[in-house]
Amino acid sequence: MTARKPTAAEMAVLLLVHATLSGAFVVAYLTGDEDTYGMHVFSGYAVLAALAVRATLGVFAAAGSPLRFPRPAVAPTLDWLARLLAGDAKTRAERSPLIAWLAAALLAAVGLAATSGAVADVVVALEDLHESLGELSLFVVLAHIALVFGLHWLKRPKPAPVAA
Numbered sequence: 001m002t003a004r005k006p007t008a009a010e011m012a013v014l015l016l017v018h019a020t021l022s023g024a025f026v027v028a029y030l031t032g033d034e035d036t037y038g039m040h041v042f043s044g045y046a047v048l049a050a051l052a053v054r055a056t057l058g059v060f061a062a063a064g065s066p067l068r069f070p071r072p073a074v075a076p077t078l079d080w081l082a083r084l085l086a087g088d089a090k091t092r093a094e095r096s097p098l099i100a101w102l103a104a105a106l107l108a109a110v111g112l113a114a115t116s117g118a119v120a121d122v123v124v125a126l127e128d129l130h131e132s133l134g135e136l137s138l139f140v141v142l143a144h145i146a147l148v149f150g151l152h153w154l155k156r157p158k159p160a161p162v163a164a
Helices: 006-032 034-060 073-087 087-094 096-121 122-155
Strands: none
Touching: 006 034, 006 096, 006 122, 034 096, 073 087, 073 096, 096 122
């Protein structure tokens, strides 16, 4: 697959889905107590809706589109990590295959938390599971944020060596 520059429309859709998903997740996470339960449920279903849109886009988008789901693969990930650790400067500028792994983990964790919440509306015995999955998904979200900042840090220009 050859890399291509994403269109403005693709990036707008991707950012809109990302903003909806992340915003709804934050609201759902922060409103899990009894006083704000209605807001918690509404935002949880907004998470499910955003995930459904993202899944549809991810499966049916054309190859090369940023909307298409990245496919995690072990060999390219190990190769990228080996080149990075060996100090290959070109590797620092490439798109990291770690993004695909964390995207899959993120969608799975948030999807399980949101789905378990919808099921817990009917099967009350699953509320503890839902709460645990919500807590777990927060750590996956934080790992996602850390990876984004870490990869951004990798791409920064290296300072020029100081002459003695």
